[in-house]
Amino acid sequence: MHEIDVVGIGNAIVDVLSHADDAFLDKHGLTKGGMMLIDDDQARSLYAAMGPGVEISGGSAANTMAGIAALGARAAFIGKVRDDQLGEVFAHDIRSIGVSFMTPPALEGASTGRCLILVTPDAQRTMNTFLGAGVGLTPEDINPDVIQAAQVTYLEGYLWDPENAKNAFRKAVEAAHAGGRKVALSLSDSFCVDRHRDEFRELVEQVDILFANEAEILSLYQVDQFDAALQAVRRANTLAALTRSEKGSVILQGDEVHVIDAEAGVTLVDTTGAGDLYAAGFLAGYTTGRTLPECGRMGSIAAAEAISHMGARPQADLKALVAAKLG
Structure with missing residues (x-):
């Protein structure tokens, strides 16, 4: 295998993004800013009620790999699609942006997954996800040669079910x-x-790098204060990159703590993929030898670009943005 910087493992999903107001969310019993798993019938019903949308290959780890590729690093993705139209769309799209994707499609079972994302005027995204074929990933889909060719293997918590x-x-x-x-x-x-929660706590002890936002890390350790969560994750003895929206992020490794400011002057349009692209920037820096503060800054730059437009995939030249701000 050729050297890979990061291989991501996660749900292979086609994202459908559409604008909606709070009344629409209330009518359909949706919790603003959250993620809800839905079945095939619910997906069809909600899709029919949504306004005009933008459709693009997605999934959390796939979005991160897209960002890594956009930053010039070498990315691969492992995820399951069905041998249907959406599966072909997903495979073509992710390969076209430079991400290696070799997982064979399922020949039977559920159709390719999709995520219906409703963006309200305050830029919050409410996700309704039909996982479809994605949950059919098995150990047989994991090629050890691909894993060992990658500096980092990136696992998507959404798939831990x-x-x-x-x-x-x-x-x-x-x-x-x-x-x-x-x-x-x-x-x-x-x-x-x-x-x-319990399984994630065990998994955190086994991984080398942890990505979480403030709400997730508070929930993981069942504490009310961010500082208490910092102390808890420090005891896990892992490198942690914790995002805090407009407060920026905190990078923690042992006694080493770096506070990274959020990028200034960004017009917030859609928060979809902010965490995914933060991880992309961080890992692209990490695998190319950047310092931890530089990794965090690259994450902030990539996340800021993501929230400035609809959708999680980069639209601006991320490499140029990083070069202009960090050199």
Whole structure:
């Protein structure tokens, strides 16, 4: 295998983004800013009620790999689609932006997953996700050669639900560490933390890099204050990059603490993918030898670009933005 900077493992999903108001959310019983899992029937019903939308390949880890590729690093993605139209769209799209994608499609079972994202005027995104074929990922889809070719294997917390997917994650962690490589984990959403708190705490002890936002890390350790969460994650002895929206981020490794400011002068349009792109910037810096403060700054730059427009995929030249701000 050729050297890879980061390989991401997660749900392969096609995102559908549309504007909506609070009344629409209330009418359909949706919690603003949250993520809800829906079934095929709910996905069809909500899609029919939504206004005009933008459709693009997505999924949290896939968005992160797209950002890494946009920053000039080498990215690969492992995720399951079905042999249907959306599966073909996903595969073509992610490969077209320079991300290696070799997972064979499922030949039976659920259709390719999709996420219906409603963006309200305050730029909050409310996600309604039909996971579809994505949850069909199995250990057989994890190629140890690919894992060991990557400096970092990045795991998406959203996928920590089906037993086969958990076993796929465990196989990837084992292969990465056997090859002397690093493993990163994104907690993904407070919804995921609430469902899998005990298992996530165990998993955090096994990974080398942890990504979480403030709500997720507070939920993980069941504390009310961010400083208390910092102390708890410090005891886990992992490198943690914790985002705090307009407050920026905090990077913690042992006794080393770096506070990174959020980028100034950004017009907030849509928060979809902010955390995904923060992780992309951070990991692109990390795998190319940047210092931890520089990694955090790259994460902030990438996240700021993501929230300045609809959708999670970069629209500006991220490499140029980083070069202009960091050199």
